[in-house]
Amino acid sequence: EPEVTQTPSHQVTQMGQEVILRCVPISNHLYFYWYRQILGQKVEFLVSFYNNEISEKSEIFDDQFSVERPDGSNFTLKIRSTKLEDSAMYFCASSRQDEQYFGPGTRLTVT
């Protein structure tokens, strides 16, 4: 059964450093998403991506964040200058329409 994969599973970085979180969505899916979950809190939408451009982004997704689909298979989330409050679990998801499939997540720890 096809699945969404994410790498790395855990990333530790220092405040101010850039991080890139990687995702491989399911191959015939058209919509791609990033969500995050701060420890003990609800899952929050960050950004959606369709047809090679951002279709919607939340207030959280400020200029420090960017997404890219560089090669038709990977879907990346970049945080340019990490802050302590960026520490969270980041989930990638993909869908053909409304049923989203989630990856296992990347736990980002900013120290």
Next chain:
Amino acid sequence: AQSVTQPDIHITVSEGASLELRCNYSYGATPYLFWYVQSPGQGLQLLLKYFSGDTLVQGIKGFEAEFKRSQSSFNLRKPSVHWSDAAEYFCAVPSVNDYKLSFGAGTTVTVRA
């Protein structure tokens, strides 16, 4: 904007007992609704979904949910809980435009022997 509310933060249930998790939605039209489960250290797995039609929806792992428009609810049920059902459960509703999901706060289920 569409949203869901999960009133119960934590539920403890005995193994073999029934389980019901509450979800209330706020939505102008007939919503699409989802239930996801997150086991410790794992990602989100879709349990079931409601789009239209039959208001009683069957999902994986023996779960079912009932859509009740009159109560704006989409409660998740399981007749007999197994220890492996200990997890966090999220109700979610997609947006109209691009399917982004809005999640409830989640309900943590603890199963006692």
